[in-house]
Amino acid sequence: MTKPVNQPTAPPATSPRLFHVDNLRTALMALVVIHHSAIGYSNIPRWYYTEPPADPTGTLLDILLLLNQAFFMGAFFLISGLFVPGSYDRKRAAPFLRERLLRLGVPLLLWLLVIRPLATVGRYATAVDAAARQGTELPYWQYYLLSFTPGPMWFVEVLLVFSALYVLWRRLAVQDRRPSTSATVTGRAPGAVAIVGFAIGLALVTYLWRIVVPMGVSVLGLPTPAYLPQYAALFTVGLIAARRGWLEGLSRTAGRIGFATAALAAVGLVLDLVLAGEAILGHGTLPSLVAATCETALAVGIMLGLLVLFRERLGHQGRRRRFLSTHAFTVYVIHPAVLVALGYALRDVQAPAVAKFALLTVLGLPLCWAAAYVVRALPGARKVL
Template identity: 55%
Template sequence: MKTETGTRLLAVDNLRVLLTALVVAHHVAVTYGNIPLWYYTEPAADPSGTALDILVVFDQAFFMGFFFLVSGFFTPGSHDRKGGRAFVRDRLVRLGVPLLVFLLLLRPLLTIGEHGMPFWKWYIVSWDPGPMWFVEVLIVFALLYAWWRRAGGQRAGAERGGAPSLKGVVLFTLGLAAATLLWRIPVPQGTYVPVLGLPTPYFLPQYAAMFAAGVVAFRRGWFEALPGRAGRAGFVVAGVATVVLLPPAPRPWPASGACGSSPCPRRSAPCSAARWSSAGPAVPGCRRPTWPPGTPPWPAASPDGGHRGDGGSARRPRSSRIWPAPPAGAAAPGGRPPGPSCPIPRPRRPAPVL
């Protein structure tokens, strides 16, 4: 099938449309699934939440990497046309200005609510690029590419060479897997980088490798030279890998009703009672960590028995994540809730945004 018309690759356009739709579906799934890492969450009360969790785990494994692949593909041509200085200036304006607008103006609007501290203080401690983290990382990659070009790492002009070999694809895959494995020793799954706001820093080797692969693909004409059978074969391999690797994959968020490490104890009454009991865990496996000093007091109770970061407001703005209500008679020292044993966003800062 012909994938090119003039100088425009229709296959890349199709990929961008597909990825954009997948991003929308991904965040809808986060909203209504059991992984509360979004501005507003409303977990499903039926098994559909588990299906949405599976979608999130599945597409998180690759879809942002593909965005960086596409970004890397368009980077060399832009640098060639504009030159180094103009390229950097263009990237800082086109990417940096939206990032600053979100950080300085839109972010505070999304986090309006009662946070147990003056708004000016909340404005500072809640600093987080939110969904603009992709733009933040892309600026860094673009600047590194410009520096590499200035250092003589690559000259302008095409270096056509045909499609990558099967051996090259296999070696790239194995190398990326090894790099990711080593990277996740100091940066395990679930790590969150505050201020920078990176929700998935444990995927950085993939993001960097895919961006670099996009740069090389542009220079060597890989996308134009790939035959249709390569796409079909890749689709089959990806499907088989998903079937084999997805079931044993670690859950980013324990199943509904799980005790022990469950981050959402309101879904498990016994575990919730054990967590909130000042006498310590009453259920095996239930832990009762503590919030760090300076954590704001409990938000006001909502009519449904939960606790909301908006002080019980019915508007449910950005800070309206529901925290579990303590069982009757279970008081936390100093009026502050005991902390969860996994990363429920604390009221001190916004939730990590996938």
């Protein structure tokens, strides 16, 4: 859009660094590593290295995965939404999209061309042996295409789509035709009625969505499409919160109520799973409605609690937290290769599933950040990671 001649344009205001949000993102990144460490020893064999549990503790890991999945990726989308409006204001449409493609597209290519082959080398060897027993050959390119999924980088793909939709909305919106001003204001956070109304609406939409896309189904390579309503809703909440200053307006009482609600919802979700089993997955069942309601309450409640907790207690960064935050996204990109390598290294260890998960987590977390440090030290890596 051409600017009017001789009309002054105020520069976009720069917001102070939200260290508590950076620290929260680091904690969520650790949860990603923990989550994928648990999958390998659970009854949900959706990882690049798996050991089917031979003892009941595998069920504990299933419950951990169910509870974690209810909120942690939605939290990433909310945090991502917080930074989009300011970035767009500073760059405008075309530079913003170029920056998104650089910072998200290049790591996606790195995953597809380097990390995924490393993470799947063991599975490929197994597939080659199986093909040989049948008297056939399986070249790697064929295995790569037949087994293709974006892996954990599905998040990057969806975030690129959400970012593009935001740009489209801004280009069509009246506000984007005016000179940029300081759009971020410090205001009151939504009240209890608004939050509860949002949660009820999201739970209902999630329930209806899962009639068509139940939990456990993969669509276009997305491992958790049943949670797409939550991802889109929380990304939108992040966009609005950034404009209206909701983070600073959240009260400590809201945080405490959020944690209490999340705890009750977690109990309800586990009971629903125990009593109804696979009926919670979707298809319009009553247990599916209960699961969608409990998941939404858990997600909204724990996000309120975490945002307040990190703002009040973890709002500063020293050298250690800055290091963890700086390398967090690189950990997201490379952690599958690290965890798979550790999984094979520990495969001869005889221990209950939950114990092997704990061992993998204790070793994997520091090794992931150490590997991220090495990767970011490579020439040009810091421009995209």
